[in-house]
Amino acid sequence: MAEPKSIVNPLFLRDEDLRQGIELLFFAYRDFTARGDAILAKQHFGRAHHRVIYFVGRHPGMTVSALLGILAITKQSLSRVLSQLVREDYIVQKTGVADRRQRLLHLTDKGRALEAELTSEQRARIMAAYKDAGAVSVEGFRKVMLGVMEPASRKHFQTPDK
Amino acid sequence: MAEPKSIVNPLFLRDEDLRQGIELLFFAYRDFTARGDAILAKQHFGRAHHRVIYFVGRHPGMTVSALLGILAITKQSLSRVLSQLVREDYIVQKTGVADRRQRLLHLTDKGRALEAELTSEQRARIMAAYKDAGAVSVEGFRKVMLGVMEPASRKHFQTPDK
DNA sequence: GGTTTTATGTCAATATTGCTGACATAATAT
DNA sequence: ATATTATGTCAGCAATATTGACATAAAACC
Incomplete structure (x- = not known):
């Protein structure tokens, strides 16, 4: 056989590396959310x-x-979760001024406190990983992640100010 | 105020970048599994x-x-899923030779077919992202992902042969 | 001004994934 | 002989997500 794929693909695109990519996503995401x-x-x-x-x-x-x-x-899936959060005073809904059909969403103080608690852990985890890896690696991480997601999702990462 | 954090943290460790990291993980993983x-x-x-x-x-x-x-x-969570897969002939369990308590797991042909169908899509997605980003970015991606996961998970990525 | 569309909410039924607790069997290890 | 390990299973519960149907209020259209 003499490895036909290794001729076609650069070293970092071997099947083994792609499988490792799959697993990197699995383990990182799982641990990130735990x-x-x-x-x-x-x-x-x-x-x-x-x-x-x-x-x-x-x-x-x-x-x-x-x-x-x-x-x-x-919306049915969101409804239950959102209703709970409103009922338990983590989120408030304010009627839109321009469009009174809208229920504009805001965190309450209680909501902000929980958000801070949850996000600070994840932010710390990302910071540690970024620090260890260095700025060049972070840019690579960013590029690969944007490539993995759907084009539609990329629009959430447009940087109008940077 | 004069941005005290921007003195302490390098540019790529600003709060905005860390939040972006959180979101990169969210969107990439979601789209990757969809x-x-x-x-x-x-x-x-x-x-x-x-x-x-x-x-x-x-x-x-x-x-x-x-x-x-x-x-x-x-094991209770796994049991249901594994039993289904065995019952529907995607996986076979073979009694271990050295230790007869073990049920060694193997894919059947049917299982291999489904595995190929599922994994090929994800592999293609990773390959496209890797290709676009380039080898240096892939190495950065790898470093950051390993940093994000728990140390215990990193042992799945030790490369004894490479 | 009447009709249509949009933004949002809700009820009901169902599937998947995960959990805890309890109990069981067979085989290996001490 | 006893303890531990590898595995399986039953029962109950909770969270997340789905589809489908229906409802209301407000905005947009003609």
């Missing part, structure tokens, strides 16, 4: 609550539609 | 079935314990 899940479980919340809190914290005043667009789940 | 989930749904399987098929394909003859160690779930 701690947050544990914190949430104490509040009887799950990862879905975390995502909602995270993105509402990131984009205060966002609409429900925009959140649905980011999370890519159905 | 297509496979869709294929599985037709078979009335889910992502858990994919993971089992993937790792059994990767390590033929592995024990149930080893699989549990990799997936980091309970």
Whole structure:
């Protein structure tokens, strides 16, 4: 046989490397979310609550539609989680001024506190990994991750100000 | 105020960059698994079935314990999925020779076919991203991902032969 | 001004994934 | 002979997600 693929593909595109890529994503994502899940479980919340809190914290005043667009789940799925968060005073919905159909989403103080607790752990994890790897590696990480995601998802990373 | 953090942290460790890191992981992982989930749904399987098929394909003859160690779930959770896959002839269990308590796991032809269908899509996705990003970026990606995961998970990436 | 579309919410039924706890069997190790 | 290990299974529970159907209020269109 004499390895036909090694002629066609550069060394970093061998089947073994691609499988390693698959596994890097699996283990990194799993470990990345594990701690947050544990914190949430104490509040009887799950990862879905975390995502909602995270993105509402990131984009205060966002609409429900925009959140649905980011999370890519159905409104019925979001509804339960969002209702809980509103009911338990982590999120408030303010009627839109320009468009009164909209329920603009904001974190409450309680919501901000939980967001900080959850995100700080993940931010610390990313920071440690970035620091160890160095700026050049971080740029490579960024490029590969953007390549892995769907083109539609990349628009969340356009940097208008940078 | 005059941005005290920008003095302490290099440019690539600003809060904005760390948040972007969190989001890169979220979107990349979500999009990475979406297509496979869709294929599985037709078979009335889910992502858990994919993971089992993937790792059994990767390590033929592995024990149930080893699989549990990799997936980091309970044996009860694995049991349902594994039983289904055995019942529907995707995986066979062979009694261990040295230790007859073990049920060594192997894919059947049917299992290998499904594994190929699922993995080829993900491999193609990784390959495209790697190609676009280039070898240096891939090495950076690798470093960051290893940094993000738990030390215990890193042992799955030791390269005894390379 | 009447019709259509949009933004949001809700009810009901279902599937998948995970958990804990309890118990069982067979085989290996001490 | 006893303890431990590898594996399996039953039962119950919780979280996340789905589809489908229906409802309301507000904006947009003609």
